[in-house]
Amino acid sequence: DAKTTQPPSMDCAEGRAANLPCNHSTISGNEYVYWYRQIHSQGPQYIIHGLKNNETNEMASLIITEDRKSSTLILPHATLRDTAVYYCIVRVLDYGQNFVFGPGTRLSVLP
Amino acid sequence: SQTIHQWPATLVQPVGSPLSLECTVEGTSNPNLYWYRQAAGRGLQLLFYSVGIGQISSEVPQNLSASRPQDRQFILSSKKLLLSDSGFYLCAWSGGGLSNQPQHFGDGTRLSIL
Numbered sequence: 001d002a003k004t005t006q007p008p009s010m011d012c013a014e015g016r017a018a019n020l021p022c023n024h025s026t027i028s029g030n031e032y033v034y035w036y037r038q039i040h041s042q043g044p045q046y047i048i049h050g051l052k053n054n055e056t057n058e059m060a061s062l063i064i065t066e067d068r069k070s071s072t073l074i075l076p077h078a079t080l081r082d083t084a085v086y087y088c089i090v091r092v093l094d095y096g097q098n099f100v101f102g103p104g105t106r107l108s109v110l111p
Numbered sequence: 112s113q114t115i116h117q118w119p120a121t122l123v124q125p126v127g128s129p130l131s132l133e134c135t136v137e138g139t140s141n142p143n144l145y146w147y148r149q150a151a152g153r154g155l156q157l158l159f160y161s162v163g164i165g166q167i168s169s170e171v172p173q174n175l176s177a178s179r180p181q182d183r184q185f186i187l188s189s190k191k192l193l194l195s196d197s198g199f200y201l202c203a204w205s206g207g208g209l210s211n212q213p214q215h216f217g218d219g220t221r222l223s224i225l
Contacts, residue, residue, distance in 0.1 A: 046213040094209060095210075096143045097145075099145075
């Protein structure tokens with residue numbers, strides 16, 4: 001599976017959009033991009049995933065570049081409760097055994 | 112809707128004691144099930160996954176074992192705990208078979224070995 005690269009930490013002002021980048025330059029055509037977040041002492045929470053089209057749900061938007069080598073997770077109006085570690089994962093269609101959680105990005109939403 | 116339950120939430124055990132952590136899923140059938148461990152400040156490490164009753168795949172050699180006695184029940188066990196078994200244990204499920212659907216995690220068990 002392709003590896004991902006994320007900045008170790010980011011800050012965002014409360015009420016502003018949080019844009020979390022992920023680089024996956026070696027992604028192959030059949031690999032999906034997933035985003036999770038983990039709030040301290042809780043299990044990871046699924047946010048969104050996509051293959052090549054941009055996706056939006058009630059939590060966030062996922063923007064995947066045309067060449068699919070990078071993506072951005074957008075939290076449109078960050079709140080203090082969005083402070084968490086955010087993980088970007090790429091994997092092929094499989095039985096789920098290749099979900100690899102790297103160190104992620106620690107997002108701090110500041111009042 | 113589907114839900115996943117893990118218990119206990121926290122556990123303190125002496126070295127050499129046995130372990131049994133249980134995970135159950137409701138609202139779905141024939142899910143893929145997973146056990147992960149997360150060391151403090153680290154990413155998640157996949158320990159075991161199962162695609163069906165009695166079918167267990169181990170990802171890393173270790174002091175732990177897993178069993179799936181029922182379709183929606185996944186158990187993590189050890190006969191003798193080591194200090195290195197301390198950590199945050201997470202159970203997860205996803206739709207059965209080959210799938211692009213995401214995994215969904217339980218709230219985890221924080222295990223401390225003394």
